[in-house]
Amino acid sequence: MATQTPVTEVLDLTVEKAPQRRWLEVLHDWVTTVDHKKIGLMYIGYALFFLVVAGFEALLMRVQLAVPNNHFVSPQVFNRLFTMHGTTMVFFVGMPILFGFGNYLIPLMIGARDMAFPRLNAFSFWISAFGGLLLYFSYFGGSGLYGAGSAPDVGWFAYAPLTAQVFSPGHSTDYWTLSLLLTGIGTIGTSLNIVATAICMRCPGMKMSRLPLLVWLYLVTSCMVFVAVSPLTAAQIMLMLDRYLGSHFFDTQAGGSAVLWMHFFWIFGHPEVYILILPAFAFANEIIPVFSRKAIFGYPAMVAASVGIGFISLSVWAHHMFAVGMGPGANTFFVLATMAVSVPTGIKIFNWLATLWGGKIRFTVSMMFAVGFLFQFLIAGLTGIMLSVAPFDWQLTGSYFVVAHFHYVLVGAILFMLFSAFYYWYPKMSGRMLSETMGKWHFWLFLIGFHLTFDFMHVPGLLGMPRRIYTYEADRGWMIWNMVVSSGAIFQTIATLLFVYNMVWSYFKGEVAGADPWDAWTLEWSTTSPPATYNFAKIPSVASRRPLWDLKHPEDPDSHYETTEKPGGEERP
């Protein structure tokens, strides 16, 4: 707990209202809260804390890899670093931050006062949070108490049988398994809450066909969580049984199968990527139209494409396993399924382009990050197509090309969109604008750093450099590329620190935002910034997809065009 309070404090809305209150009372408020906004902020603060931690781990790795045969860290430490970096970024940064925004925004956007299950919401947050703390306790705890364990070192996908007692004695792998079990529970709980909220808590008139796209995409994401995160939980239970009770699920010496773990993990692992990227799409769907001053192009197609991505992504997991020797039949199937994802994804990109087309684009920092997202997501999608071509993948998989590819998705697309979302919704959350000047510095520094790092990271992969090696041979010609890659990390670090500083500075000194600083169209901008505990004094009622457009343009409201003949007849929950 102590770890995230300083960060959430930054965003603490209550402080301003009652500066006299003692910090213990404030703490009590936050610990016992069931308010979706506070829980959302706690999620975000917690994720930001771990973003910095995992970013620091990445920095250490880049120092180690900058030159060949480096001795900056030992192999054992390096292996722990990449395991913790991957695990943290996926489970304790990506998921919580997206759920944080979801928690904060969904009830506001659908005109509700809270989530469907406020207490479950608090529970889900806390159990995810404790999961993260348990994982990091491994750094101190293991060796201190039993002299055997320490941080996990099996890689974030922990392939069997490296996780078996024989190859991983002590408790390090247990920390990994147990903490992921805990966050798994929290993730499923929050997703359940989001689905129930989006379906059951909509304000009058908010039909499914009028649901903001952000809410739609969170709905799809959450539904995917049930079928993706649960298999991971199941696999973790099996691994736990193997390690604690001596069962043989992944024990290759007793006839068990290492490949089964790979299947189970990637049945989770691939949809997970879409679970992370769909909320980024969700932000883009809200932010790009507002700054282009146009309605989103092809709302139904966007919904359909998201649902389509959701479904197809459940049948592509084995494209992580083209080199496993599944045979030509299975390989061919997964090639086709994987390529098929590119079609709905393409629709999304083109629809965003069409939204921009003919608009009047305002380049706020938020929009700049969104444009960066579009550009980088395009590249990430194209390298994704390269990886879907199984024979090409035989060369590329497990190499630095793959590392570059998925960092393009996770940093170039998701993190850029997250920054965009911060600049867009920070005024709503805090009541103050983030500084645009600092924001521009942040954007350009991060952009330069990002491209230095991840553009050039593709090359060593093409030159045969495998991932997860703590050092490499000098004669392979990888050094120059690794130097460039590592140098980009410096820019990214500075940019991120600037961003954190901007958040703190703007909280106290930023320009007062007002209810609707961006001239936007969704319901969250119709209430005060920050919103009152109850969100809306009176539950709103809507008649179109853009209720605030209707209010701002009474002479030409959307609702005149989006007519329906019978109320509620269109429902497809």
Add this chain to the structure above:
Amino acid sequence: MFACHGLYDLAVIVSTAFGDNPTNIFAPVGTPAHSVFGLSMLVLWITGAIFVLVAGILLYVLVRYRSRAADGVTEQEPPQIYGSNQIELAWTVIPILIVVMLFLATARVIYTTEHAPKPADALDVTVIGHQFWWEYSYPALGVVTANELHVPVSDPKHMLPTYLTMSSADTDHSFWVPRLAGKTDVIPNRVNTMWIDPQETGLYLGQCAQYCGVQHAKMLIRVYVDTPAAFDAWVAHQRQPAVEDSRVAEGRAVFEHNACISCHTIRGTVATGRFGPDLTHVASRDTIASGAVPNTAANIRSFVDNPENFKPGALMPPMHLDSHDLDAVTAYLTTLK
């Protein structure tokens, strides 16, 4: 026509851009690597074209439709276009067409690589991945060696492919020599196969590409592609028992009286362990410690003294020999040509 040249030019540019690199996937020398290379050029060309097109549109839109008003004042909202079934249908159908074409090409390469008929005279090699070294055995030739794979060169007119039958003794590994073929995972309790047919003699480098434990980074692969004559000579040499040299009898005694024998094999001695590399002809190899360092007496001595010197995390324990015994063992091992 220009497009065809485009594909060819792209291949030339790509394969020369990275210069003289020993593990460049764009410098293929065998059939599997070549067919991957050809396919990858098609993919690069298609994705490159899409990139230029879409990024161009994005750039155009950003410039053309940027708001010209100062910070959102006095401007009229643009027309609100809700969508277009036609355009959306078009950009659904075109990607589908591209996907279909790409898929057909991919499926063909998958089948021609994974389902290639095996010639009767193909060479069979069994590859066993260990933490953190490679065991190669040639069942038909009665040869067992480690870390340095020797195969005969394949003549384009008379293909002489080498079939690798792979499994693991402990954790997952992956066999990857980029210039010869894509990678194939080496998994315990499971047998995978792959084939290579290098058409130029020389030394090809690679390394384990699946994280397998602490020392994953130094689990290197060296493939020596020899002329048929050289290969036959190598085989003949490897089949002989270990060299007997009375001058190093003391070193041999030290070897035989220590734990060495429980992990290593030297044919003709009491050492029959299978846990570590076969040392019968260890001195004939160019490197030790799975390619980590050159095979010199000094390096052998250092490695026997404490393997952590080169390979932290290696499973071989420090032997705790005194200086005299170390010298003796080193002398013995260096005679095992």
Add this chain to the structure above:
Amino acid sequence: MIEAAVIPNSPNEGWELPSRGVVGMVCLIAAEASIFIIFVVAYVFYIGKSVSGPTPKDVLTLPVFTTICLLSSSLTVHAAVSALRQSKRNLCSLWLAATVLLGGIFLAGTGREWYELIYHDGLTIQTNLFGTTFYSLVGLHATHVIVGLIMLMLALVFSLNGAMTHEHSEKLEVLSLYWHFVDAVWVVVFLVVYVLGR
């Protein structure tokens, strides 16, 4: 007063939304079903792959009686919900008691089966792949039965002491959904373990 986004004349009469309890339970069931699917897949994948005995054929017998008990408890819990809907609280208590009893019999049957397997047939979770997958799959199901039984017993207590009234019928219905799911999973487990795998 915050008059947010109210459009005059918008048709908002009769704005009905699904029950959040039911939606939440359906989501939970979807998640739980995925967990079970993974365990079932593991079971099926390892059928006949054990390196050593005993095999399912040697030691498993069809638990027909307990299966009938568990499946019929679906009917009784449904009857309990209907009774509570009609405010017949005594009847509801009766049906709940029957459900708890039937579920208890099932659990006892599983316990007995396990006792036999462990002490007579020498099959533990460590014995072989069959033991590993059998105990984990059946055990996972039994865990769900136990959780369900605890909830049902609580409901029974509340029903007996009069704390549970008509207004809680939706909550009881949500609980019954869970119980139906547990029963449905047993059908799958039964088919896979005792019919297909034997």
Add this chain to the structure above:
Amino acid sequence: MHSNHAQEEHGLQLPAPTAWPMVLALGLSLVLMGMVTDVAVSILGGLLAFAGTVGWFRQVLPHEVHEEVEVRTEEVTVTSNRTLAARLPKGPMHRKIIPVETFQIITGIKGGIAGGLAMTVPAGIFSLVKYHSFWYAVNLLAAGGFVSWAGASNAFLGEFHLQGLLAAIVIHGLTSLLVGLLYGAMLPMFPKYPIVTAGFIVPLLFTGILHSALNIVSPILNERIDWFWFVVSQIAFGLVCGFVVNLQAKVRTPQFQALPFAVRAGLHSNVEELVEEEPTDSDHEDTSR
């Protein structure tokens, strides 16, 4: 839900804050943490989890605990903060689903089928003239789908093979259909010279792309293809498909009219004058699922 009714002027009912969910989460975490540290931690965790569960239960049963929150009446006026020089002129041109007029989807399918049939004529002639067998062209196309046919002889390709025919029909049919759809969608956007666009530009473009890639997609086809005849058959497709598409009458796209589900799903087609119109915007969702 809870706040919809029973709403009073001065206060609102919100769920009361509670620490029990946090206690339960802490308890469960400690139970698992005990597994990596000491069993005493697990026991403590178990106790906390039990307390958390009971406490949580009492929060929701028999009635949910609420607290009353005072409403601060604070006016938020929602207006556009952009000082608009001119409001957007009202009218159909500024609020629309483009294009306003178009072909039905079925048009593209018809065109694709017609074009696909037309394409077989030059291909068949080529096949008959050069190899004296109609099946040659069929099998050559099918070889793209069969790896084992990669080294097939001319004689083999000249014979009739059922699987060859089926594969060729699938490949040819699917491609024709997709291109037909594309024509149906795109031709209204190039209204000036539909025949030039459809009949020559597109086929030549397509040929160019295929020419560069065919070596890798289907080497056998690449070896034996006759580009002249290939271009002829492509143009045949383009002309016929374009002609058929242009023959059909355009219909107005329904602008923002939500149609009954049956119409959108294509189950019904005779509803008022919107009769044969392809479904509206909200339809994509259903068709592409």
